[in-house]
Amino acid sequence: MIELHHLNKTYQVDGRQVTALQDIQLQIPAGQIFGIIGRSGAGKSTLLRTLNLLERPDQGRVLIDGIDATALDQAGLRTLRRQIGMVFQHFNLLAHRTVAANIRFALELAGELDSSAMAARVAELLALVGLTEQAQQYPAQLSGGQKQRVGIARALANQPKLLLCDEATSALDPQTTQAILQLLLDINQRLGLTIVLITHEMAVVRAICDRVAVIDGGSIVEQGTVADVFLHPQHAASRNMVAEDGHAAVLDLAGKLHSVAGKLLRLTFVDAATYEPVIAEVGQQLASPINILQGSVGRIKDRPYGQLIVGLQGDVSAAQAAFASRGVRCEALAA
Amino acid sequence: MSAPLFDWSLIDWADIGTATLDTLTMLGASLTFTVLLGLPLGVLLYLLGPRRLLANQPAYATLSFVINALRSMPFVILLIVLIPVTVKLVGTSIGVAGAIPPLVVGAAPFFARLVESALREVDLGIVEATQAMGATTWQIVSRALLPEALPGLLAATTVTAVTLVSYTAMSGVIGGGGLGDLAIRYGYQRFQTEVMVITVLALLAVVQILQMAGDWLVRRATRK
Ligand SMILES: Nc1ncnc2c1ncn2[C@@H]1O[C@H](COP(=O)(O)OP(=O)(O)OP(=O)(O)O)[C@@H](O)[C@H]1O
Ligand SMILES: [Mg+2]
Numbered sequence: 001m002i003e004l005h006h007l008n009k010t011y012q013v014d015g016r017q018v019t020a021l022q023d024i025q026l027q028i029p030a031g032q033i034f035g036i037i038g039r040s041g042a043g044k045s046t047l048l049r050t051l052n053l054l055e056r057p058d059q060g061r062v063l064i065d066g067i068d069a070t071a072l073d074q075a076g077l078r079t080l081r082r083q084i085g086m087v088f089q090h091f092n093l094l095a096h097r098t099v100a101a102n103i104r105f106a107l108e109l110a111g112e113l114d115s116s117a118m119a120a121r122v123a124e125l126l127a128l129v130g131l132t133e134q135a136q137q138y139p140a141q142l143s144g145g146q147k148q149r150v151g152i153a154r155a156l157a158n159q160p161k162l163l164l165c166d167e168a169t170s171a172l173d174p175q176t177t178q179a180i181l182q183l184l185l186d187i188n189q190r191l192g193l194t195i196v197l198i199t200h201e202m203a204v205v206r207a208i209c210d211r212v213a214v215i216d217g218g219s220i221v222e223q224g225t226v227a228d229v230f231l232h233p234q235h236a237a238s239r240n241m242v243a244e245d246g247h248a249a250v251l252d253l254a255g256k257l258h259s260v261a262g263k264l265l266r267l268t269f270v271d272a273a274t275y276e277p278v279i280a281e282v283g284q285q286l287a288s289p290i291n292i293l294q295g296s297v298g299r300i301k302d303r304p305y306g307q308l309i310v311g312l313q314g315d316v317s318a319a320q321a322a323f324a325s326r327g328v329r330c331e332a333l334a335a
Numbered sequence: 336m337s338a339p340l341f342d343w344s345l346i347d348w349a350d351i352g353t354a355t356l357d358t359l360t361m362l363g364a365s366l367t368f369t370v371l372l373g374l375p376l377g378v379l380l381y382l383l384g385p386r387r388l389l390a391n392q393p394a395y396a397t398l399s400f401v402i403n404a405l406r407s408m409p410f411v412i413l414l415i416v417l418i419p420v421t422v423k424l425v426g427t428s429i430g431v432a433g434a435i436p437p438l439v440v441g442a443a444p445f446f447a448r449l450v451e452s453a454l455r456e457v458d459l460g461i462v463e464a465t466q467a468m469g470a471t472t473w474q475i476v477s478r479a480l481l482p483e484a485l486p487g488l489l490a491a492t493t494v495t496a497v498t499l500v501s502y503t504a505m506s507g508v509i510g511g512g513g514l515g516d517l518a519i520r521y522g523y524q525r526f527q528t529e530v531m532v533i534t535v536l537a538l539l540a541v542v543q544i545l546q547m548a549g550d551w552l553v554r555r556a557t558r559k
Contacts, residue, residue, distance in 0.1 A: 052467055081469035092464035095558045096482050109470045109478070138558045154468075164467075 002028040007060035020046040022218040035209035036198040043218040044198035085155030089167035091147040093139040100135040106157035125153040145176035165197035202245035214238045262313040264333040269306040273327040282322045288314035358513035365438035373443040377450020405444040434511035453487030493549025
């Protein structure tokens with residue numbers, strides 16, 4: 001469990017003050033994949049780097065399993081860092097070391113294993129990330145996805161309880177991104193470790209995160225389960241991000257749909273409700289046709305969802321009651 | 336029939352051999368001490384630099400100034416200015432031994448700057464990743480920065496070695512021994528052009544070999 005209390009960070013740039021973090025309050029439950037999403041310059045990297053004190057906040061406390069990381073001395077901090085793995089957008093592998101030696105590097109620095117134990121651990125990690133064949137190659141000979149697998153293996157070498165990912169997939173193509181995300185999900189489920197990842201892509205959050213916080217201008221403007229934030233974003237910054245993602249029916253279409261007769265409703269289905277013929281049933285019950293105007297269906301991590309904007313001729317409150325009784329959230333949109 | 340341009344029979348090949356050996360001795364010893372002194376200095380310069388691990392503006396500015404001052408001093412002047420120090424250190428200011436301290440003082444600041452820029456070539460991301468793994472500053476330098484910068488450091492050493500060859504030649508001015516000394520004593524003062532030609536060729540060969548060996552080492556160390 002990670003708790004961030006009132007974190008503030010300002011940088012001096014050419015005599016000007018740049019606020020990178022502003023009163024950040026965040027709780028990250030153990031064992032989850034926690035996403036932090038925001039635009040470029042929103043403060044994502046700065047926030048992530050405060051978790052292992054690569055960046056020291058000006059004010060505030062970083063509690064990791066109850067230990068205040070900001071109060072640790074250098075030696076204490078190094079011990080803490082060994083229990084926190086970190087994965088980077090540009091991999092940051094050592095060019096002069098082979099894949100195996102890059103992974104061993106983390107073990108060498110920790111200095112807890114003898115060389116045969118290190119070799120065994122490296123072999124285990126290579127198998128985990130599927131790079132056994134490439135053990136003796138140098139980073140320059142690897143593809144981006146393979147490099148990131150090395151980065152992940154290295155981050156896991158000392159059996160951390162927390163993994164920090166700074167835009168781990170942003171330098172990768174869509175297919176490789178999916179493969180790396182699956183690997184992270186797999187690691188989270190198999191090893192039970194907490195993952196905090198930052199990204200500017202909603203798709204990454206949708207794919208693997210349990211909870212998400214939206215950061216904008218150095219402040220957390222919204223947080224919650226991914227389904228909540230994704231399907232019902234409250235803050236303008238979140239709404240924009242979800243809209244750009246294009247996978248949820250959140251665009252305010254009222255203006256564009258004024259030629260449609262009747263009332264506009266937004267229906268949101270999650271989990272079980274997505275398997276039922278809800279629209280047809282409610283249409284029958286109300287004896288009025290329901291006109292689907294826009295919508296999307298998909299998955300948020302492993303939860304199926306659907307979100308539709310529909311036009312309705314009949315009684316809105318009756319429709320809302322009918323949908324609610326079937327576990328579907330129904331909001332009337334201003335027409 | 337006119338006299339031949341060069342009369343090679345005048346050349347004392349044993350002298351040339353001794354002088355070459357002297358030059359190589361001066362080069363080897365001064366390069367060793369230059370690296371021993373310049374490498375830590377270069378690392379320190381890097382670490383104190385803006386946004387680096389031990390960033391410290393006043394300390395960086397001071398060290399930087401001292402290094403610049405030494406580097407801006409013409410080597411010939413340095414040779415003469417350093418005579419008292421040299422005598423203290425090695426007991427003489429002439430010959431092979433007397434040449435080594437000024438060579439090191441002349442080359443170490445130059446090498447330190449090259450080390451600094453070789454280290455700056457290393458991606459900061461690597462420093463950050465190593466730090467995130469819980470490394471000490473010493474581990475970051477010795478396990479990540481220096482090995483990653485090895486090709487650059489070898490190139491810097493090669494450039495420094497070549498520079499030292501020309502410095503050794505200049506140290507002939509104060510009777511430093513070696514090929515430069517020979518060129519000045521015979522070639523210049525006694526008008527034996529042949530000796531001049533041979534010493535120039537010998538210096539050229541030394542520089543060529545150094546450069547080729549250096550390039551080969553750099554290629555071998557490069558994994559990019
Ligand atoms: N070392 C620094 N010195 C000065 N300003 C900085 C520094 N690091 C970050 N900043 C500033 O702090 C703000 C937040 O930066 P940060 O890198 O955390 O953003 P980000 O959300 O990670 O962006 P990106 O998606 O582009 O990586 C930016 O305005 C940035 O310019
Ligand atoms: Mg960033």
